[in-house]
Amino acid sequence: MPTIAVDKAGLFQALGQDYTTEEFDELCFDFGIELDEDTSLSQRPVVNGKQEAAQLKIEIPANRYDMLCFEGISLMLEIFLGKRTLPDYRLVAPPKGELQVINVDKETARIRPYCTGAVLRNVKFTKESYDSFIALQDKLHQNLARQRSLVAIGTHDLDTIQGPFSYEALPPEEIQFVPLNQSRSMTGVELMRFYESDRNLSKYLPIIRDSPVYPVIYDSKRTVCSMPPIINGNHSKITLDTRNVFIEMTATDRTKIDICNNIVVSMFSKYSEEPFTVEPVEIVSPHNHQSRQTPDLTPRETQAEVSYINKCCGLSLSPPDICGLLKRMSYSASPSRSSADLIDVHVPPTRADVLHQADIMEDVAIAYGFNKLPRSFPSKSGTVAQPLMINKLSDIVRLEAAMAGWSEVMPLILCSHDENFAWLNRKDDGSTAVRLANPKTAEYQVVRTTLLPGLLKTIRENKHHTVPMKIFEVSDVAFKDASLERKSRNERHFAAAWYGKSSGFEVVHGLMDRVMLMLKSAFVTGEAGLKSKAAGETMYWIDEVDDPTFFPGHAAAIHIRIDGREEQVIGVFGILHPTVLEKFELKYPVSTLEMNIEVFL
Numbered sequence: 001m002p003t004i005a006v007d008k009a010g011l012f013q014a015l016g017q018d019y020t021t022e023e024f025d026e027l028c029f030d031f032g033i034e035l036d037e038d039t040s041l042s043q044r045p046v047v048n049g050k051q052e053a054a055q056l057k058i059e060i061p062a063n064r065y066d067m068l069c070f071e072g073i074s075l076m077l078e079i080f081l082g083k084r085t086l087p088d089y090r091l092v093a094p095p096k097g098e099l100q101v102i103n104v105d106k107e108t109a110r111i112r113p114y115c116t117g118a119v120l121r122n123v124k125f126t127k128e129s130y131d132s133f134i135a136l137q138d139k140l141h142q143n144l145a146r147q148r149s150l151v152a153i154g155t156h157d158l159d160t161i162q163g164p165f166s167y168e169a170l171p172p173e174e175i176q177f178v179p180l181n182q183s184r185s186m187t188g189v190e191l192m193r194f195y196e197s198d199r200n201l202s203k204y205l206p207i208i209r210d211s212p213v214y215p216v217i218y219d220s221k222r223t224v225c226s227m228p229p230i231i232n233g234n235h236s237k238i239t240l241d242t243r244n245v246f247i248e249m250t251a252t253d254r255t256k257i258d259i260c261n262n263i264v265v266s267m268f269s270k271y272s273e274e275p276f277t278v279e280p281v282e283i284v285s286p287h288n289h290q291s292r293q294t295p296d297l298t299p300r301e302t303q304a305e306v307s308y309i310n311k312c313c314g315l316s317l318s319p320p321d322i323c324g325l326l327k328r329m330s331y332s333a334s335p336s337r338s339s340a341d342l343i344d345v346h347v348p349p350t351r352a353d354v355l356h357q358a359d360i361m362e363d364v365a366i367a368y369g370f371n372k373l374p375r376s377f378p379s380k381s382g383t384v385a386q387p388l389m390i391n392k393l394s395d396i397v398r399l400e401a402a403m404a405g406w407s408e409v410m411p412l413i414l415c416s417h418d419e420n421f422a423w424l425n426r427k428d429d430g431s432t433a434v435r436l437a438n439p440k441t442a443e444y445q446v447v448r449t450t451l452l453p454g455l456l457k458t459i460r461e462n463k464h465h466t467v468p469m470k471i472f473e474v475s476d477v478a479f480k481d482a483s484l485e486r487k488s489r490n491e492r493h494f495a496a497a498w499y500g501k502s503s504g505f506e507v508v509h510g511l512m513d514r515v516m517l518m519l520k521s522a523f524v525t526g527e528a529g530l531k532s533k534a535a536g537e538t539m540y541w542i543d544e545v546d547d548p549t550f551f552p553g554h555a556a557a558i559h560i561r562i563d564g565r566e567e568q569v570i571g572v573f574g575i576l577h578p579t580v581l582e583k584f585e586l587k588y589p590v591s592t593l594e595m596n597i598e599v600f601l
Contacts, residue, residue: 005057007128015077027077036058070132080329095121103165129268130240152249155245172191247265258295295349304322309361320335326345326367331360411457414444424452425548495595521600537564538560
């Protein structure tokens with residue numbers, strides 16, 4: 001969780017009273033945050049002959065982006081203590097009536113397709129609020145923005161630049177400007193070389209370095225405002241004397257950029273001459289249908305069930321009582337007119353962490369007081385503890401294999417592309433394996449589509465043990481699936497491998513028969529004169545298969561028909577091809593079995 005250091009005296013002044021360390025620690029606990037350290041209790045460093053002011057270091061939940069700065073912490077605690085209500089954030093027209101405009105070029109789709117902005121008018125910064133403004137941007141960059149890879153925030157002195165602005169993507173050699181706090185002009189190429197050794201900025205260079213175009217934001221006079229996500233231009237840098245702040249953000253994620261914009265303007269619009277007012281910016285981006293006014297500070301409307309909240313908390317609160325508690329957590333809520341069991345909730349733009357009614361229920365419990373919740377036997381819980389059917393089936397298969405004398409292993413779900421395909425003599429058609437976009441090592445490039453690489457690598461690393469080795473795994477593999485929302489799906493497989501001086505084919509065959517018998521699947525044969533009693537029930541049979549992973553003529557596919565339905569192939573077993581053994585550095589024969597067990601659900 002991020003730790004935020006705030007000025008102790010300043011926070012207590014904002015809250016309207018002083019607290020002892022124990023009292024403030026209790027307040028933090030009641031609100032669901034944690035006081036990590038009170039520096040007034042320890043020796044503080046002396047800077048320029050003056051001792052550093054006492055600070056409170058507070059651990060904030062990772063999803064509470066609205067509390068990553070002094071302003072957010074003080075505001076939420078004030079509301080929680082009932083000393084103020086949630087501010088009414090408003091969008092206001094600019095003094096001259098014309099909104100600032102950012103025109104987005106279609107070439108930006110090649111690198112960072114989304115852009116948003118806002119203006120804070122007549123801001124009065126102090127040294128403390130200015131430092132907090134910069135620190136909030138850094139915290140958002142490190143957390144929600146994932147080291148600027150998802151979102152990059154730029155802030156500028158609007159009085160030094162002039163709209164309309166343009167967001168473009170140009171070859172790096174065509175971009176030239178003086179970077180922040182520098183004195184000489186550089187091209188995009190020179191800037192990359194210049195900041196390679198910079199301790200702070202060098203980690204962001206790989207985000208765009210290999211792109212043929214770099215993002216850049218110009219004003220109407222072609223003055224560079226920023227080259228996101230690397231650095232702003234020196235021309236428009238903000239200072240303590242800045243009165244009008246122009247905020248621009250670029251991103252690869254539309255949701256994250258809107259959250260960042262809302263958080264920044266919500267926290268620091270309090271310093272505007274008219275507090276909590278924000279001037280919107282017109283985004284013109286017709287090529288990707290993203291033209292709009294930003295930010296959108298309209299509270300989100302949702303509903304929560306009174307019965308659900310009471311059941312989870314073990315309480316019997318009325319709708320008005322729940323609405324009162326939600327008010328302490330910065331919501332606006334009222335009993336619903338459509339149902340006595342519903343509450344209409346307005347989620348403020350600062351609360352991006354609220355996604356479901358479970359989040360609302362949690363805030364009701366916090367406002368009521370965790371220590372005040374009734375204690376009861378777990379039978380009063382709102383959940384039902386029972387295993388998922390797929391996990392129950394997996395445990396049954398796992399137990400049978402173990403009782404048959406096989407040892408379970410648990411390799412990693414990621415492997416290299418070659419291990420998943422080339423080393424098994426298989427070809428990648430491009431539509432099967434889920435690839436990692438930016439793998440850190442060649443060993444973890446894809447999500448496995450078969451359990452065999454993990455089993456074979458386990459044997460390879462344990463070759464010094466006596467043979468034969470009999471190992472198995474029951475776990476998930478993953479496949480691309482364009483028909484699903486997440487474009488991929490998991491599939492539970494059972495796989496086993498025999499490694500010894502003999503092939504072990506009959507041993508693997510026996511294990512497969514044992515598992516099938518345990519799953520009440522009868523084996524059927526096509527031999528003359530033999531009749532199966534399994535007709536019309538669950539049955540399986542094997543057919544020779546030509547699979548390049550296995551030795552020719554020594555592999556069989558497993559066919560199954562469940563409850564008389566259409567037959568399907570659920571797996572394959574056989575003796576591995578010598579080239580496969582060579583790739584995995586195995587000197588003895590290996591027989592393997594792999595099958596999909598989800599079909600038995």
